[in-house]
Amino acid sequence: MLTLQCPYCGVDAEETELQGGGEAHLKRFGPGSNDDDFEGYLFLRENQKGIHFERWRHAYGCGKWFLAARHTNTLEVFGTYPAQSTEPPQHIKDAISAKLPGWKWGNFS
């Protein structure tokens, strides 16, 4: 059972305080978008064995959504950061690179 640090309230919250929200950094496509973009937004996910960026809500705590960079196999957490981020912070990317040189996830590497 995971423990993730909520970047807002600083609590090391165990999984029972949290609600998972699927993949992070999705770009929303609305009316006017083409079918491929819309399909990608709704249905296509990275789903790698390895690095994963995901959404969590500190549901039983401060109620805030945050993002986490986690290794899906070892469950190592490279960091958590606010949901108001369009890409992972550099120090988290660096931490991932140290463990997974050459990693790639969506548009990030």
Place this chain on the structure above:
Amino acid sequence: MSTRLAKGGRLIDSTKPLDFTFNGKRLKGYEGDSLASALLANDQMMVGRSFKYHRPRGIVASGAEEPNALVNLGTGGKFEPNQRVTTQELFDGLTATSQNHWPSLEFDIGAVNQLFARFLPAGFYYKMFIHPRPFWKHIYEPFIRQSAGLGKAPTEKDADTYEHFYFYCDVAVIGGGIAGLAAALEAGRSGARVLVMEQEAHWGGRAVVDGVMIDGEPAEQWIDNTLAELDAMENVTLRERMMGAGVYDHGYVLGYERLTDHDPKLAGPRHRLWRIRTKQIVTATGAIERPLSFAGNDIPGVMLAAAMRDYLVNYGVSVGDRTVVVTNNDDAYRTALALVDAGLVVPAIIDARPQGGGELMEEAIARGIRVEKGRGIAKVKGRARVTGVAICAQEGEGAVLAEIDCDAVAMSGGWSPVVHLWSHCGGKLNWDADQAMFRPDATRAPTGDKGQPFVITAGTANGHLYSAEVLVDGYTAGRTAAQAAGFTPAATEAAVGEDASQAPLLPIWLMPQGAGHALKSKAWLDFQNDVKVSDIQLAAREGYESVEHAKRYTTIGMATDQGKLSNINGLAILSQALDEAIPNVGTTTFRPPYTPISMGSIGGAARDELFQPIRKTPIQGWHDENGAVYEPVGQWRRPYTFTRGGESKHDAVKREILNTRNNVGLLDASTLGKIIVKGPDAGKFLDMLYTNMMSNLPVGKCRYGLMCSENGFLMDDGVVARIDEETWLCHTTTGGADRIHGWMEDWLQCEWWDWKVYTANVTEQYAQIAVVGPKGRQLLEKLGGMDVSKETLPFMQWADGVLGGFNARVYRISFSGELSYEIAVPASQGRAFWDALWSAGQEFGVMPYGTEGLHVMRAEKGFIMIGDETDGTVIPQDLNLGWAISKKKEDYLGKRAQERSHMADPNRWKLVGLETLDGSVLPDGSYAIAQGKNANGQRNTQGRVTSTYYSPTLGRGIAMGLVHNGPDRMGEVIEFNTTNGGTIKAKIVDPVFYDKEGAKQNV
């Protein structure tokens, strides 16, 4: 026979006798006994029967690894099956019965299975029960069900209580032997918060029984001193009778504390499940002795050598008068010496090693014990009890060289470190060929949230068999763990252990090594599940080469002991059969819990009224007192109807509806979600959330709105009220309140975080009561204080005021088609307000109504219900709700999806009303049948019923449903299937069955 000796037994108090019963026999034991030792003291060697062949089974071990001796414990509400006698402490009045036999333990019908053993080989079930297929249901399954299962299921409710306990520490030490204590000491001295768990009632592990000396004194002295020092440390918590049950991700550990099993008279919970978070874990879990595989090794009286020593030293119990010891290592010599010390006879030590052992062997020889080197047991003689052994050359095929009369056999095949807790979370193992054991690989430890190793193993669990190494390893582990947890331990001088030097072990997987089929098919690996050497070899021959497959094919390791004794022997046999090295074959997966834990402990306090939280409205007390029949809606319990006298639910619903339509009804609508949305961008935000416009809703007015997911599907609906320029109040469905609030926050926090909008879920701030019916206005006017006339408060408006002395917000909204007010008052006054409406309403014939009445009335009006008309595949357009979808807006959640070709297809199933030709009620969920069949041979369908009720207002069945091109087919008659295989005809009609003009609600 097994008996209690006149002397000895360091754990028992022979001045305190205890009474207990086994299969109704009254027996005596002493305080400090385990149930196993007490049974043995009463010569109750045979305690059960095996699973498949119903062979007699005796106690074979002395701890958690015991595979055979499972009993039913207790009676009534304290009854529990499959309890290990070796881990059950004796108490006065204990009652135990044996399992898996009929009609009695001594005479068992099922034992005929063993006569057919050669027809019941590995994989028998898979081979036998496949053909012919019809036999499965009527012949095979009943047969398997009858013979399956060991203990009986309890028939009464568990009389005990249980609880959870969350605990946080820096270092959790699992195992209270000398390695664990040394680790705890070192970690404790560093100032780290340390938790030490010992599954038994005694500390020190095997050290005392094995005669270990520490710092020149018997181990007991060091153990006592260490415990005293640990006990005095504020930062150290010592718990005995607590098993480290499992190690999980990110330093999560389950501790299973048994509080009253040893004395059920004690007050408080029976078990406590510790939910531990720790930075570091030390697994000092010791090792388990392995059996040797020789013919007849399952006959009662054959026991692990160290277990026999435990019974002798700890409880003063001798398993037999004449014990043959058979071994491939030096440790078993300790048992022989202890037996001789106690005045018992050891006719021979059969040592499979050609050169025999070391110091301990010399001592045995000096004491006059006959040692047979390079020999093995060809066969154990006896049926329900050992009567002798036949000796052979280990290297041969089992030709008998001599026979020795004996009534017990002590066997030792070496030791397997308990690596379970190390492995639970991914710790890897190495095969140590010299000691013939899997040992934790410290370089491949389980890793935690920072990628750091978080489990350290110590002592015998790490493969160290000398106490000197065990202690050093323990201290080191404690120090390493404390350091990894952020403390700076000072290295202290380690205590020094000493014990006899030992000659190397010789791995022996089959005795004798050339045993033929007759012997191999009597050489047991898994005692409880009746898996023998021959079965594993058969599995290998039939192609089950993976250890996981061989396990499932033969059922080895699948019994309640989860292979603690059998797994290593089994996979060694498998690797020989496959001609592979043991590490290449690998182990099966170690999964928590280490030994079974009670269901009660998993539930903890969550039972009876605390099983799950039941949410209650401020008016619930009134409902309880007035005949409410509840239905669950999420975690709420809402009154379905209020029955009076001997009335049926159906009649009550009918009465409530007619009364509401003709007089006035009250509905507790407090559970409806109420969410405040405020801010300069709140209008813009709500326009994105709802399919229609909310930004242009005038202050003081209400508007019905729909919310869709990004897939375009309708997910919630409700009335929105504009409170002031910047504030809206959104009503959601009862089940949707938390979900929709979360949905709003999700978009505000994760997508439009620059929009200035705040939300607050105020669902529970208000008690909300719907006053519904033609006399509703009169009732409110009687309460007085607010002008609720049509002119001042028309339909779809709201007003604040004081009503009958209550601060109230009154909404003119209707879900029934009647004149209707929904009135919100502070929740603390909800009950008082309901009472005021109730007494003022008596002259108007007021009655409460429940959710069923609500549902029927909305269906009579053709209003949709989320969850009935919607199921996650329905878009608003399907429900003819196009009027509630803004054409002007460029975007709203779900709009893009509703433009997809499948969603925009004119041939979708759409909402219509349905009337049976005979006036009956259509079955819920039934399908409209179409011509032809699909590829699977099923009838094609063209629609389905989404809501169906008896309408008391109309005196007939009414329904709504989704039908292919439905709205274009008004008046057409189609057929629906029924549950008895027939069909029923229904006409497609307008879904508004009652007051189509809306005359009744707009008064």
Place this chain on the structure above:
Amino acid sequence: MSNAVTPLGGAKTNIGGLTLEDMGLQGMISLRGDLSSKALAKAVKAVTGQGVPELRTANVMGGKGAAWMSPDELLLFVPYAEADAAVATISETMKAEHHLAVNVSDARGFMRLSGAGAHEVMSKNAPVDFHKDVFTAGMFRRSRLGQVAAAFWLDAEGGFNVVCFRSVADYVYRLLEVSAEAGAVDAL
């Protein structure tokens, strides 16, 4: 408002050395806004007499004060009868900036658990480290108790003040009661 009642109806239980009691009607205001703003601090001071609490702390004394709920939310404590007036005061003080102040007094259950062993009773129900050296007076935490959301803080007198939703107040009360009745663990 003489007919206002709490969901716990004034319940009080003594179990061993522990006391569990309904704290009665308590004014509570959910205030969302920029916690660093001067206007917000002024509003909080005006209605509670207290400053804006630090991250994960509460400064409630004698039924007045504030608790840190999230980076943009406080829970203010005022006398029950004054809650609506306090909301009006806040709205007036903060009218120039985006905020939300709403009376939630009736949406809550409010109870207090005090006495020796209260730490352990809490530890039976929340995934939080309640060790006396770790969870100290003034600390405020939102988590869960059993299966429902709850917020709690430890006051200077050693009592845990527990706030939960009104609909589950009796569940939380009973959960704490059962946990207290089960006796001490002797581990904290």
